[in-house]
Amino acid sequence: EIVLTQSPGTLSLSPGERATLSCRTSQSVSSSYLAWYQQKPGQAPRLLIYGASSRATGIPDRISGSGSGTDFTLTISRLEPEDFAVYYCQEYGSSRTFGQGTKLEIK
């Protein structure tokens, strides 16, 4: 089973700043089968990125994904108040495993 390790566990930033979230996998992810989800308190997760770098429908272009192999990154270029949430990465090519999440909080 592929293990996904997200870092940092918590990221404290201010609106307008740039956020960089990391997701490392224990094995190479084939064909970049890596997705990112956002979850706000009391809500269901929402798909942000699939295929490591493709934005889901309705996701603003300030949110972007990159990476391949075992190293993946979610970047939010200019934080808006609605971006503060928990972010999960998921490998969906073989194991469907989720990472443990990164909490993005307001500084």
Next chain:
Amino acid sequence: EVQLLESGGDLVQPGGSLRLSCAASGFTFSSYAMSWVRQAPGKVLEWVSAISGSGGSTYYADSVKGRFTVSRDNSKNTLYLQMNSLRADDTAVYYCAKGSREVRPYYFDYWGQGTLVTVSS
């Protein structure tokens, strides 16, 4: 508009059973795989089970294999999760999630709001 509405969550005693349902609308249900994903209070997301669009292939996490059964009724656009021999560590919000295609590999492009299952005496 894609909508997924879970139901069936409840308080159940250890060793008991429960059946969750997920009513889907806004897409051709039989053309997409479906999954159940759970989240224990304050914990991370855990994939539980999946079923192909036709219902011919099913998959389970090791933690529920032999106790949970996933099924679907494509004539009713409904996904089910039969949960038997429930344990305290099955306590979680259970989300129904739509796969991006009929068979693997797929990501989850839409999620329901979840239904709470509490296993306690």
